[in-house]
Amino acid sequence: MLWPSAPTLLAPLAPWFEVARRDLPWRAGDLDAPHPDPYAVLVSELMLQQTQVATVIPYFTRWMEQFPDPEALAEAGEDTVHKAWEGLGYYRRARFLKAAAGTIAAEGWPGDLEGLARLPGLGPYTAAAVGSIAFQWPAPALDGNAFRVLARLLLIEGDPKARATDLRVWLAPALAAHGPSRLTQALMELGATVCTPAPTCGGCPLADRCGARRADRTGEIPPVAKRAKPKASSLWLVALEAEGHVLLHAPAAKGLLAGLWRWPALDAEAVPAGRGAASLTAWPGWIQVYTHRRESVSPLHLRLDRRFQAAEGLRWIPIGDLPALPLGKRDQRLRDLLATPGQRPLEAPDPFALIGACAAPSA
Ligand code: SF4
Structure with a gap:
């Protein structure tokens, strides 16, 4: 793995995020401290799997009013929970969230990443996202947006998910250097707003060091997976x-x-x-x-x-x-x-x- 040092390469992301970050209802103001409400981070991460931010915002707001903490969600009936999720799709997430809330209400929050990953429905990505954003653990969370940014930045050929293990090892020191919550959210934010499938490289803080931009290959990296015809x-x-x-x-x-x-x-x-x-x-x-x-x-x-x-x-x-x-x-x-x-x-x-x-x- 001959990639440049992650803390140096990703350094411009942190100051860019201070200015460019969107004001989202689940985001904490202080990015250097643990999040004041880890449950809000958990809810937002489950809702954001497979669903756009703009769709999630009103659902998140209503959800937090109806089920303000893990205890309230754990006690709610299944029909009530599904009704609150109605229209978001992938309803399995609502049941996972309720089951995870039940465990947290009974046993408290897990103290490490392995414990988070054992909560129903979390998996390695969501556990890392909650760990870094809610608890400031330096756990690399790679979602589709982060994979796209890193594939272009490091000029990775083929599916970047095949390099997930290498990318996590590479990214961890940058999280420690720039703050786990700040860097995780900055990477996701860049992928969601600038380094989109059709990127706007002119506004990108990493433009001067991006491999795909230098090689004029932003349109082909990462390759788009072909979907079977429905x-x-x-x-x-x-x-x-x-x-x-x-x-x-x-x-x-x-x-x-x-x-x-x-x-x-x-x-x-x-x-x-x-x-x-x-x-x-x-x-x-x-x-x-x-x-x-x-x-x-x-x-x-x-x-x-x-x-x-x-x-x-x-x-x-x-x-x-x-x-x-x-x-x-x-x-x-x-x-x-x-x-x-x-x-x-x-x-x-x-x-x-x-x-x-x-x-x-x-x-
Ligand atoms: S320069 Fe363009 S392709 Fe490279 S990371 Fe920035 S937005 Fe993405």
Whole structure:
């Protein structure tokens, strides 16, 4: 490893950060002391995994009002926690946060990095970020932004994550020299605001020493990973209503949508078409994009006179309870549509087929 000394190379980052830092609600004023509220750092780091800062800010503010400390979060019900997370996606993070809060409330904060990494959902990156920002431990935290900055600065060929161990060893003395919290946040901040995928090198404090800039290769370092094309599918998303109740899938205990209530979603190919029934309402559909999937969603509302015996996993829920239940993004959209006028659908699935797909088999 023939990289220049990290404390010297990264020295301009600390004074740059004093001036350029964004005022974020989880940031402490004094970067030389341990953070006055480590729980706020933990919440922000979990929320910022996979989610943009601008989206996180209002969620963070509301969360800290609702669950101001680990004890309050540990005592909250799972539906309440999921409801507060509703719209942020990757709901596993909310459950991890609640579980971590339970451990902290019962045993206090861990005293070292290994202890932090053992908290549910933290992993090496988040443990290092919380360790450096909340407790001033010189633990190198490398997120996607930091990897991009360092790959360009040090002209690292290929995926910089493959050099994670070397980079952590290289970075540690710089954290000790310039302050763990300050340097960790400065590196992340530079990656988020200046050394972005299309960098603005003119405003960069490291421009005079950056390998990729000197080699005119900022556009190709680091290489962009190719994503598999998402799988396409089409579905009817159905609100079945009867006697003041709507039919919903109860939350699963595991999986991507664990903890969330869901509308019945039926494969559009598998449900035969029927004549537009008078009690069916439809709204224009949309494309729901996930990392590995693209769904063409057609929302429907079917009103029935009577409830029927629902299939296993489905529950009739009083309509009045709907706003309080945690739903995923796609399902929130149909919940919101129920309050807006729709239209009689031109094309629709056979209502009996919809009911059949949601009913328990008769004995
Ligand atoms: S000079 Fe450009 S590419 Fe290099 S670290 Fe700064 S912003 Fe990134």
